[in-house]
Amino acid sequence: MSSFQGFPRGLFEFFTELQADNSKVFWQTNKHRYEHDVRTPMHALLSELTDEFGPLRMFRPNRDVRFSTDKSPYKLWTGATSEARAVGGVGYYLEVSATGIVTGYGAMLMAPEQLRRYRAAIDNEKSGSQFEELVDSLAERSLSVSHGAEDPLKTAPRGYTADHPRIRHLRWKGAAVIQEWPKDDWMHSPRTLDAIRRVWHGADPLKSWLETHLGELPQEQH
Numbered sequence: 131m132s133s134f135q136g137f138p139r140g141l142f143e144f145f146t147e148l149q150a151d152n153s154k155v156f157w158q159t160n161k162h163r164y165e166h167d168v169r170t171p172m173h174a175l176l177s178e179l180t181d182e183f184g185p186l187r188m189f190r191p192n193r194d195v196r197f198s199t200d201k202s203p204y205k206l207w208t209g210a211t212s213e214a215r216a217v218g219g220v221g222y223y224l225e226v227s228a229t230g231i232v233t234g235y236g237a238m239l240m241a242p243e244q245l246r247r248y249r250a251a252i253d254n255e256k257s258g259s260q261f262e263e264l265v266d267s268l269a270e271r272s273l274s275v276s277h278g279a280e281d282p283l284k285t286a287p288r289g290y291t292a293d294h295p296r297i298r299h300l301r302w303k304g305a306a307v308i309q310e311w312p313k314d315d316w317m318h319s320p321r322t323l324d325a326i327r328r329v330w331h332g333a334d335p336l337k338s339w340l341e342t343h344l345g346e347l348p349q350e351q352h
Contacts, residue, residue, distance in 0.1 A: 132320060134177075136316075136321070137226060139318060141168050168208050176210055189208065235336065236307055239279045252299050258299075277301075282298075282303065287301065
């Protein structure tokens with residue numbers, strides 16, 4: 131029997147209250163709730179997913195406020211990723227907050243060399259058509275492939291024309307399957323694990339395409 135039985139109601143209540151009082155005083159007073167209602171079930175979930183999808187790293191609750199005007203000390207969500215790099219990372223992602231769950235797989239923001247390879251593959255008739263086909267195929271299964279963390283370019287990227295048959299995807303700076311679910315009662319049950327698994331397995335066509343055409347980053351870009 132799985133050790134993960136769903137996210138407790140206390141997780142969603144904790145983040146709702148933290149949003150109203152994002153302070154160190156609140157955190158210290160309620161740290162036991164974070165450990166019991168957030169950290170423990172998340173670790174149970176990740177232990178189940180790791181067996182199928184490889185190592186996953188849980189995000190720390192503290193925000194990096196060094197370069198932010200928002201000095202709120204704590205994240206209003208918990209989550210995990212298989213890839214630590216914000217730029218150039220390609221992997222699985224999970225985020226749970228008071229409003230629900232966001233999960234998926236892909237390259238949220240490609241590094242320059244990845245972007246060069248991605249656009250070359252989109253430009254190529256064979257691999258570019260394969261990408262379009264997998265996007266359409268996943269959409270038929272209610273799995274949308276999006277442009278990732280940043281908005282697409284408004285114009286054609288350098289070296290490509292505006293009338294390119296795949297200009298829409300050439301303008302992307304990332305490529306990821308992203309699934310969002312608003313908070314629902316099923317999240318308190320083991321169905322949560324099954325739902326995340328379906329999305330991650332469902333993203334396999336994109337995973338295969340990215341692995342084939344992006345390759346490994348040069349060491350200096352890691």
